């Protein structure tokens with residue numbers, strides 16, 4: 001188990017003490033504000049310039065060329081209803097993004113009943129929006145998450161919290177897991193999970209007559225991602241890759257599957273008016289049921305660790321541990337906030353990582369010559385059979401390129417991102433009033449020929465910098481978001497993906513099974529394979 005910190009009984013006082021007082025919170029907030037400016041690359045003077053650029057509604061339509069939302073093009077309400085409800089557009093959100101971009105241009109508006117969304121489908125405009133973000137950007141459509149938490153008296157976590165509440169939790173967590181060196185200490189834990197996955201592949205291959213095929217690799221990568229992220233978050237192993245998965249882990253997987261399988265209904269659980277719930281109860285009931293399962297699982301693991309810490313301290317022993325231990329001891333967050341955050345982080349970290357791994361392996365199988373190039377890089381850099389750690393990753397640019405080309409370009413697992421604007425803005429020549437819902441269309445920008453020549457080709461080497469001043473475009477592809485509200489688990493996800501893909505390429509030639517056709521993507525909340533991916537894992541000669 002990675003050791004982040006050592007704690008002595010002195011910390012126990014802190015552990016039992018009060019939550020940070022308001023004065024401290026103001027300091028944290030001030031620090032955070034400057035950190036946010038830093039992350040966004042703007043100085044105090046820059047912020048002022050930004051503020052001056054804001055326009056009031058009175059300016060609009062005068063002698064300026066600034067246009068109103070009324071003038072913004074976009075599909076009609078009726079065509080949206082047909083596209084989404086008649087033609088099952090919910091599973092083709094990524095394609096619709098591309099289609100609307102072609103039809104209406106870089107910025108367009110769509111209506112979903114009373115809800116109006118402005119879509120931004122251009123690299124430079126996305127950059128404008130994100131660079132103008134304040135200290136606590138607001139995510140869109142989180143009402144149902146909050147309602148569930150209020151109903152059950154639970155705290156919000158990073159994903160669902162807003163404002164000061166979010167800032168406080170973010171300032172705690174960003175110091176623990178945001179930098180590559182923060183997560184490098186987890187290399188051994190992750191590598192143990194990789195060992196188990198390799199063993200699992202060997203078992204699964206024997207179940208097929210050719211001795212090489214693994215059916216539906218996403219199932220395997222789901223278990224890997226869950227085991228890996230839990231090893232870091234809960235500091236324990238869950239047994240996902242065992243032959244017999246423990247019942248409580250199985251219950252969690254069921255809750256996660258329920259959340260995922262009923263995505264379409266649960267996504268709109270909050271949108272269905274409360275008075276209609278007695279008539280259409282299923283979406284809201286399933287939504288609550290899956291959250292109950294997810295929270296229950298986190299409580300079990302957090303409480304278990306809490307009890308261990310208490311007993312160690314009572315015996316006068318020094319407490320050592322990782323992320324969870326640190327959070328429980330320092331008490332910068334309450335236990336309820338810790339439950340909520342580990343619940344939301346586990347939820348955010350499993351399918352995202354597993355789908356990316358499925359797509360990356362699929363692309364490797366489709367492109368054997370590229371797979372061979374990456375294999376050559378790995379063997380030359382590490383030497384035969386060596387197990388990579390986080391420290392080796394910077395020396396494996398094609399492994400990083402493989403993940404980027406998969407996730408930042410061809411299969412961005414979150415094809416879009418949402419924001420509620422917190423100030424009046426002008427974007428692309430349009431006045432966007434405060435409180436407008438924005439959709440940032442990352443899928444369409446990541447396939448833009450202007451941003452990425454030969455955009456449909458799989459070219460991991462395009463991410464390799466030939467010169468230190470080289471930069472492959474950033475705002476054209478933001479798989480983890482950008483700035484102060486970006487993905488807090490980015491480094492954890494990267495570590496899991498880099499270490500696993502390196503080892504898979506070292507051990508196996510990954511081939512396409514004849515049972516796998518051309519697999520298309522579909523949107524189901526995330527961009528996932530529309531059909532199971534079956535792959536062959538053939539041992540490389542040692």
Ligand code: HEM
Pocket residue numbers: 139158159170229344345346348349350352353356407413414417418478479480481482484485486487488489490492493
């Ligand atoms: C391939 C894997 C992953 C991808 C592509 C991904 C992507 C994202 C994106 C796009 C966001 C929204 C950012 C924004 O609104 O600007 C996000 C937020 C978040 N992600 Fe990830 N994520 C991944 C893995 C993880 C992991 C492993 C964890 C936890 C261990 C995690 C935890 C979170 C949390 C807590 C947030 C909310 C952050 C906040 O609002 O402050 N994610 N992620």
